[in-house]
Amino acid sequence: MYVFADAFGDVFHWPTDRLPVRFFADSRSNMPALVADAVTAWERQFLYGEFRGVMVHDSTAADVIVHWADSVPPAAEPDQGPPVDACGGLTQGVLDSSGQAFAAPFETQISILTGTVYSAGQVQACLRRVVIHELGHTLGILREAPDTQAIMYVTPRVRLPAAIDRRTMEVLYHTTATLAPPPP
Amino acid sequence: MKAPPAAGLPVGVVWSLLALCPTIPLQGQVVIHTAVAARYTSTLVHDSIVAPLDVRADIAPSLTAGAELPLTGPWRLDLLVDLSTSPVRRHLADGSSAPITRLWMLEVGIGLRRQLEPWLTGRLAVGALKYLPASSIGLFRDGVSITPYGALAFDIAPPHGAPRGLALELAGDVHRFLTPALRNDGFVDPRLVYRLSAGVRFDLWRAR
Numbered sequence: 001m002y003v004f005a006d007a008f009g010d011v012f013h014w015p016t017d018r019l020p021v022r023f024f025a026d027s028r029s030n031m032p033a034l035v036a037d038a039v040t041a042w043e044r045q046f047l048y049g050e051f052r053g054v055m056v057h058d059s060t061a062a063d064v065i066v067h068w069a070d071s072v073p074p075a076a077e078p079d080q081g082p083p084v085d086a087c088g089g090l091t092q093g094v095l096d097s098s099g100q101a102f103a104a105p106f107e108t109q110i111s112i113l114t115g116t117v118y119s120a121g122q123v124q125a126c127l128r129r130v131v132i133h134e135l136g137h138t139l140g141i142l143r144e145a146p147d148t149q150a151i152m153y154v155t156p157r158v159r160l161p162a163a164i165d166r167r168t169m170e171v172l173y174h175t176t177a178t179l180a181p182p183p184p
Numbered sequence: 185m186k187a188p189p190a191a192g193l194p195v196g197v198v199w200s201l202l203a204l205c206p207t208i209p210l211q212g213q214v215v216i217h218t219a220v221a222a223r224y225t226s227t228l229v230h231d232s233i234v235a236p237l238d239v240r241a242d243i244a245p246s247l248t249a250g251a252e253l254p255l256t257g258p259w260r261l262d263l264l265v266d267l268s269t270s271p272v273r274r275h276l277a278d279g280s281s282a283p284i285t286r287l288w289m290l291e292v293g294i295g296l297r298r299q300l301e302p303w304l305t306g307r308l309a310v311g312a313l314k315y316l317p318a319s320s321i322g323l324f325r326d327g328v329s330i331t332p333y334g335a336l337a338f339d340i341a342p343p344h345g346a347p348r349g350l351a352l353e354l355a356g357d358v359h360r361f362l363t364p365a366l367r368n369d370g371f372v373d374p375r376l377v378y379r380l381s382a383g384v385r386f387d388l389w390r391a392r
Contacts, residue, residue, distance in 0.1 A: 016282040043321065049283070049284035049321055050274075052321070166369075174234040174237075
């Protein structure tokens with residue numbers, strides 16, 4: 001297990017009365033499928049129904065909004081070769097004035113890195129890993145994992161949440177949260 | 185393909201019981217019956233994540249349908265189908281609970297039944313039980329195998345009979361519970377689960 005609290009020791013997870021968490025995905029390219037697959041990947045880490053997610057078509061009714069930062073890659077079959085850092089992600093949650101609750105939906109931006117030329121398949125393989133990683137932050141893992149085999153490693157190398165991610169998420173969802181979710 | 189672990193036992197028992205049946209039952213000896221009951225199910229999973237937690241199904245309404253056929257001596261053969269449903273929840277040590285999904289439980293069984301006292305009838309049964317979760321979530325995400333069960337039931341009725349064979353039925357059964365998802369998460373031994381039910385039984389059709 002790795003540390004899931006933020007730098008101040010605050011803990012967040014979605015409470016039972018806010019399930020299913022509502023995810024909105026940018027409709028361009030295959031972002032909806034990437035987000036839906038990532039939600040499923042995280043749901044499968046829980047044995048006792050602690051987290052459930054659902055896709056919504058209205059961003060104003062979402063708890064988490066995922067969109068492209070700039071360029072939109074073409075949909076393609078993901079490359080099966082070694083992982084490359086062809087994309088990146090950033091998740092932001094803004095606290096309200098009390099510092100005890102999130103003020104607005106989590107917002108995740110997914111970007112395509114252009115410093116090196118990657119194939120469409122390499123980009124798609126990267127996107128699958130990074131979207132799962134970023135959604136891990138929106139579920140409450142507020143730090144990067146130090147373990148290179150974790151999907152929550154800063155530059156994820158694995159395709160799905162690993163056993164250490166599962167254990168961390170399980171413990172997180174059975175730990176008392178100190179931060180409240182954004183208003184519904 | 186690996187056979188479900190429960191498949192062999194009920195089939196073998198069914199053939200053994202049918203071998204006891206010497207003749208084709210006469211129509212006048214056949215009783216079609218039903219029962220409605222409330223059923224308690226013991227803890228399905230006990231785990232500890234930060235604090236202990238249990239997974240249990242709520243008290244469930246159940247509906248049983250069956251056919252009684254004659255055997256030699258005082259025994260009667262009972263063919264049974266039973267369906268019950270309730271939400272299944274995780275219960276935390278602080279007393280709180282949260283729903284996981286709705287669970288349907290379907291069982292098919294075969295039993296031996298006989299009168300023990302003028303007012304009391306007993307039944308032993310074995311069969312196969314299938315959990316049918318409403319959604320493939322959590323511990324049910326990779327399905328649930330069919331599992332064998334053993335059951336004991338008693339019907340209590342007025343000594344001289346009641347209209348439509350009305351009787352109070354008290355029943356209990358045991359089976360083992362483990363899902364592939366639990367196994368993948370490190371659970372090794374199936375948990376012994378018992379269910380207790382109380383309800384009323386009555387005849388739907390009795391040939392005269």
